[in-house]
Amino acid sequence: xxxxxxxxxxxxxxxxxxxxxxxxxxxxxxxxxxxxxxxxxxxxxxxxxxxxxxxxxxxxxxxxxxxxxxxxxxxxxxxxxxxxxxxxxxxxxxxxxxxxxxxxxxxxxxxxxxxxxxxxxxxxxxxxxxxxxxxxxxxxxxxxxxxxxxxxxxxxxxxxxxxxxxxxxxxxxxxxxxxxxxxxxxxxxxxxxxxxxxxxxxxxxxxxxxxxxxxxxxxxxxxxxxxxxxxxxxxxxxxxxxxxxxxxxxxxxxxxxxxxxxxxxxxxxxxxxxxxxxxxxxxxxxxxxxxxxxxxxxxxxxxxxxxxxxxxxxxxxxxxxxxxxxxxxxxxxxxxxxxxxxxxxxxxxxxxxxxxxxxxxxxxxxxxxxxxxxxxxxxxxxxxxxxxxxxxxxxxxxxxxxxxxxxxxxxxxxxxxxxxxxxxxxxxxxxxxxxxxxx
Amino acid sequence: xxxxxxxxxxxxxxxxxxxxxxxxxxxxxxxxxxxxxxxxxxxxxxxxxxxxxxxxxxxxxxxxxxxxxxxxxxxxxxxxxxxxxxxxxxxxxxxxxxxxxxxxxxxxxxxxxxxxxxxxxxxxxxxxxxxxxxxxxxxxxxxxxxxxxxxxxxxxxxxxxxxxxxxxxxxxxxxxxxxxxxxxxxxxxxxxxxxxxxxxxxxxxxxxxxxxxxxxxxxxxxxxxxxxxxxxxxxxxxxxxxxxxxxxxxxxxxxxxxxxxxxxxxxxxxxxxxxxxxxxxxxxxxxxxxxxxxxxxxxxxxxxxxxxxxxxxxxxxxxxxxxxxxxxxxxxxxxxxxxxxxxxxxxxxxxxxxxxxxxxxxxxxxxxxxxxxxxxxxxxxxxxxxxxxxxxxxxxxxxxxxxxxxxxxxxxxxxxxxxxxxxxxxxxxxxxxxxxxxx
Numbered sequence: 121x122x123x124x125x126x127x128x129x130x131x132x133x134x135x136x137x138x139x140x141x142x143x144x145x146x147x148x149x150x151x152x153x154x155x156x157x158x159x160x161x162x163x164x165x166x167x168x169x170x171x172x173x174x175x176x177x178x179x180x181x182x183x184x185x186x187x188x189x190x191x192x193x194x195x196x197x198x199x200x201x202x203x204x205x206x207x208x209x210x211x212x213x214x215x216x217x218x219x220x221x222x223x224x225x226x227x228x229x230x231x232x233x234x235x236x237x238x239x240x241x242x243x244x245x246x247x248x249x250x251x252x253x254x255x256x257x258x259x260x261x262x263x264x265x266x267x268x269x270x271x272x273x274x275x276x277x278x279x280x281x282x283x284x285x286x287x288x289x290x291x292x293x294x295x296x297x298x299x300x301x302x303x304x305x306x307x308x309x310x311x312x313x314x315x316x317x318x319x320x321x322x323x324x325x326x327x328x329x330x331x332x333x334x335x336x337x338x339x340x341x342x343x344x345x346x347x348x349x350x351x352x353x354x355x356x357x358x359x360x361x362x363x364x365x366x367x368x369x370x371x372x373x374x375x376x377x378x379x380x381x382x383x384x385x386x387x388x389x390x391x392x393x394x395x396x397x398x399x400x401x402x403x404x405x406x407x408x409x410x411x412x413x414x415x416x417x418x419x420x421x422x423x424x425x426x427x428x429x430x431x432x433x434x435x436x437x438x439x440x441x442x443x444x445x446x447x448x449x450x451x452x453x454x455x456x457x458x459x460x461x462x463x464x465x466x467x468x469x470x471x472x473x474x475x476x477x478x479x480x481x482x483x484x485x486x487x488x489x490x491x492x493x494x495x496x497x498x499x500x501x502x503x504x505x506x507x508x509x510x511x512x513x514x515x516x517x518x519x520x521x522x523x524x525x526x527x528x529x530x531x532x533x534x535x536x537x538x539x540x541x542x543x544x545x546x547x548x549x550x551x552x553x554x555x556x557x558x559x
Numbered sequence: 560x561x562x563x564x565x566x567x568x569x570x571x572x573x574x575x576x577x578x579x580x581x582x583x584x585x586x587x588x589x590x591x592x593x594x595x596x597x598x599x600x601x602x603x604x605x606x607x608x609x610x611x612x613x614x615x616x617x618x619x620x621x622x623x624x625x626x627x628x629x630x631x632x633x634x635x636x637x638x639x640x641x642x643x644x645x646x647x648x649x650x651x652x653x654x655x656x657x658x659x660x661x662x663x664x665x666x667x668x669x670x671x672x673x674x675x676x677x678x679x680x681x682x683x684x685x686x687x688x689x690x691x692x693x694x695x696x697x698x699x700x701x702x703x704x705x706x707x708x709x710x711x712x713x714x715x716x717x718x719x720x721x722x723x724x725x726x727x728x729x730x731x732x733x734x735x736x737x738x739x740x741x742x743x744x745x746x747x748x749x750x751x752x753x754x755x756x757x758x759x760x761x762x763x764x765x766x767x768x769x770x771x772x773x774x775x776x777x778x779x780x781x782x783x784x785x786x787x788x789x790x791x792x793x794x795x796x797x798x799x800x801x802x803x804x805x806x807x808x809x810x811x812x813x814x815x816x817x818x819x820x821x822x823x824x825x826x827x828x829x830x831x832x833x834x835x836x837x838x839x840x841x842x843x844x845x846x847x848x849x850x851x852x853x854x855x856x857x858x859x860x861x862x863x864x865x866x867x868x869x870x871x872x873x874x875x876x877x878x879x880x881x882x883x884x885x886x887x888x889x890x891x892x893x894x895x896x897x898x899x900x901x902x903x904x905x906x907x908x909x910x911x912x913x914x915x916x917x918x919x920x921x922x923x924x925x926x927x928x929x930x931x932x933x934x935x936x937x938x939x940x941x942x943x944x945x946x947x948x949x950x951x952x953x954x955x956x957x958x959x960x961x962x963x964x965x966x967x968x969x970x971x972x973x974x975x976x977x978x979x980x981x982x983x984x985x986x987x988x989x990x991x992x993x994x995x996x997x998x
Contacts, residue, residue, distance in 0.1 A: 207973055208973060208974075208977055211969075211970045211973040211974050211977075212974070214970045215970055215974060222680055225670065225672070226682075231664065233664070240914075241661055241927065241928050241929065243665075243929070243944075244903065244906070244912070246907060246908075248940070248941050249907070249940065261978065262978055263974070263977065263978070264974055264978065295977050295978075331940045331941040332941045350796065350936075350938070352941065353938075353941035353942060357789060372989070374989070375986070375989045375990075378982060378985050378986040378989060379986050381982035381985075381986070382980070382982040382983045382985075382986040384982070385980060385981075385982040385983070386980075416981065416982060417979070417981045418980075418981070418982065422982065460958065461958075464683065464956065467683070467954065468685060468688070469685075469952075469954075470954045471954065471955070472954060472955040472956075472957065473683070473954050473955065473956045473957070474957050475679075475956060475957065475958035476958050476959065478959045478960065478961055478963070478964035478990050479957050479958055479959040479964065479990075480986045480987055480989070480990060481986070482971050482975060482983040482984070482986045482987040483957060483959065483964070483967045483968070483971050483987065483990075484955070484957055485971070485975070485983060486970060486971040486974045486975060486983075486987075487967055487970040487971050487974065488680065488957045488959070488967060489680050489957075490680065490682070490955035490956075490957060491955065494955075497789075499789070499792075500952070500954070501687070501688065501770045501952075502687050502770040502771045502791065502792035502952060503792060503952060504952045504953040504954075505682075505953060505954075505955050507953070509948070513908075513939070513940075513941060513942060513943045514943040514944060514946070515906065515908075515909045515910065515911060515912050515939070515943075515944075516910070516911040516912065516923070516929035516930065516933075516944050517903065517911075517912045517914060517929075518911065518912070518913050518914065518918050518922060518923055518927045518928070518929060519899065519900075519914035519915050519918055520915060520917045520918040520922065520927070521917065522917055524917075525917035525918065525922070528922045528926055528927060529922070530650075531650045531653045531654055531925065531926040532921050532922050532924070532925040532926050534646055534647060534650040535647075535650050535651070535654060535702070535703055535925045535926065536921060536924070536925060538647055538650075538702065538734050539700065539701055539702070539703065539734075540856070541821070541824060541825075541857075542824075542855065542856045542857070543817060543820035543821040543823070543824040543855060543857065543861065544821045544824070544921040544924060544925075545921070546817050546820075546821075547814070547817040547818050547820070547821040547919045547920070547921045548919060548921040548922060548925075550811070550813070550814045550817060550919070551814075551917050551918075551919060551922075
């Protein structure tokens with residue numbers, strides 16, 4: 121019989137190697153994907169709309185795709201806003217409002233300061249001019265992904281947000297269009313795959329080049345984004361989604377089981393881990409998993425995810441749980457414990473922290489306010505949730521007074537000559553007060 | 560006869576295509592470099608120190624390289640601090656102090672806010688645990704690069720900064736070691752190339768794995784950083800350095816010529832462009848170039864850089880100059896004009912802005928305070944100077960009160976069901992005040 125979910129305990133001798141194996145994940149895409157993507161990128165770069173539309177007709181079976189029909193009309197968007205239920209409309213708007221409020225706190229402002237001699241230093245903060253947002257199409261439609269990627273860009277002040285999404289047979293999901301309208305997308309284009317990434321990166325006759333491309337996609341989209349990185353900016357390349365729950369055993373076992381499911385249902389590679397110092401509670405959660413699994417619509421996906429990559433981990437105490445979490449650096453961390461605030465300062469690496477028994481990860485996926493685009497596969501060690509920061513950029517500003525220039529010229533001259541860069545040195549020395557001495 | 564520098568004017572019919580050709584630059588590294596780098600990375604990942612030391616003995620002719628000798632001793636660092644001149648020591652310390660002061664203003668703090676129902680949202684800001692800084696070795700030694708990469712990491716609070724630098728025959732530059740000591744490097748390792756990047760990314764017996772790798776290097780180092788991106792964080796992959804000067808004709812022509820040289824002397828691919836609405840001034844600068852060039856130590860490099868990639872561009876007025884600058888999005892922008900402050904708000908894209916006639920780019924390279932690691936090749940459209948930001952990361956924090964959870968559960972449930980993610984919906988619904996209704 122196949123195990124329901126892996127059981128580990130830190131006191132076991134092989135714990136460390138089992139854990140390493142369990143959490144390891146590699147982003148390598150195979151060479152054939154890379155070659156296909158390179159060909160498509162090159163074709164669209166050279167042939168513009170012609171290539172873009174040919175691929176769209178071929179891959180998305182969108183036979184009437186043309187320079188005009190790939191742009192969604194305002195009428196079609198109005199239709200979508202009216203087609204969804206009032207409850208759905210309200211929920212999208214409520215989520216958008218909360219996301220907007222949170223992200224407004226992230227806006228960075230320009231600053232300057234002046235030194236005694238009149239020299240001024242600072243940094244000028246500006247929004248990006250234009251951004252492309254990739255929204256996956258196909259079976260699963262994710263309006264929440266539209267909100268999470270578009271709203272931070274709009275809060276930053278990005279003027280042009282172009283959304284691309286593949287439309288099988290030219291059909292597009294009403295909730296996705298509604299989310300685009302509510303979040304303020306400027307242009308919705310029904311193209312997808314590597315060809316859409318190429319259009320955004322290089323520009324075509326009907327799609328303007330953007331400065332940065334964000335949003336999730338399949339292996340072809342991910343490979344295309346990696347390839348155009350440098351021509352445009354990109355967000356992170358995401359791995360499978362993960363949750364790590366630390367629970368003291370006092371949250372209902374069914375709640376925790378369902379929280380694990382909510383991660384596992386994304387796909388078979390998703391990872392759901394529960395850590396507790398209460399062995400009896402781990403057994404209760406396993407029983408809940410067994411009982412609840414047959415009631416789930418995505419039972420097969422959840423079953424495989426839990427068996428392959430899920431784990432219940434027994435630890436000696438809460439401190440050991442925290443140390444493990446810091447080692448794993450999870451995308452989502454639930455602190456389902458009595459006093460989560462006391463633990464917060466000890467959390468070193470996590471994309472988002474869900475604090476307390478009443479904060480399931482699902483809130484963060486949709487409507488709590490913070491972004492649901494988060495660093496996966498341990499990259500929370502060095503990267504951050506998507507935010508307004510990703511849509512602003514800084515220019516350093518240096519303005520020297522004559523007196524300030526004299527002081528800096530002396531230091532720059534010595535250091536430049538130490539690096540044998542004499543043009544640097546002489547350029548600095550021209551700004552000495554008594555510059556004749558150095559010429 | 561070979562031209563000294565390209566002459567362009569916006570009123571000429573072929574201006575746009577000539578400019579495009581002039582500023583275009585591609586980062587593509589050839590396949591043989593990539594394959595060599597992949598082999599080295601793999602070897603060090605699998606064989607650790609043994610591979611690292613073998614490559615170091617082979618490529619750097621550092622025959623006594625061992626797990627011990629690659630670490631620079633505190634005694635060797637003291638020797639370096641005493642070997643440099645007092646003037647050099649003072650200049651390094653003065654530069655470090657100014658860089659530190661500027662970067663301290665960039666430190667981001669954690670923040671939280673509470674809603675009326677007791678729900679709390681925020682973000683927790685943390686330094687990265689460990690960072691690797693690559694410092695090129697060989698003929699050119701750049702202590703300024705040590706200061707610019709290490710100080711922001713230390714200001715962010717990074718505990719472990721490991722510097723790697725190739726040491727030909729085991730020899731290392733005193734100014735570089737002094738800069739390492741002054742900026743607070745924790746460990747200096749005499750290894751370089753792709754093998755050093757591999758050691759930092761994967762860890763070996765004698766070099767601990769880091770979370771992020773920054774710093775410039777040759778094509779092998781750049782390819783290696785690109786390859787390990789995702790395993791660790793990296794900074795940008797830099798192209799050739801560039802300057803764009805906007806001058807109204809009232810700065811001495813020799814100063815501007817030397818400012819152009821200070822960029823061109825970096826390497827033959829470096830780009831130096833002057834834009835002015837004063838045709839006579841452009842001719843004066845060309846005359847200065849011709850007269851000053853033979854006096855330069857790096858004459859040949861400067862001559863080739865200016866002939867291949869340099870330009871004097873005549874425009875109709877200042878506004879046209881600014882529009883051109885925004886189009887090019889230069890790494891360094893000098894505003895050598897009467898009232899640079901008035902122009903600042905119009906500058907949309909630039910890595911660093913040098914404002915006024917008394918602020919040559921060389922000040923920013925060494926000691927003004929802001930970072931000299933800047934976005935090149937037009938990437939200032941979407942990226943920023945290196946800063947403390949690059950060594951901090953954020954975790955979102957969500958803490959729901961019971962009342963807050965009830966409100967969020969309703970919204971999350973509707974949206975999750977709209978995406979057919981019912982485990983998400985049910986996980987949210989458990990947190991409804993009257994949760995029996997939904998089970």
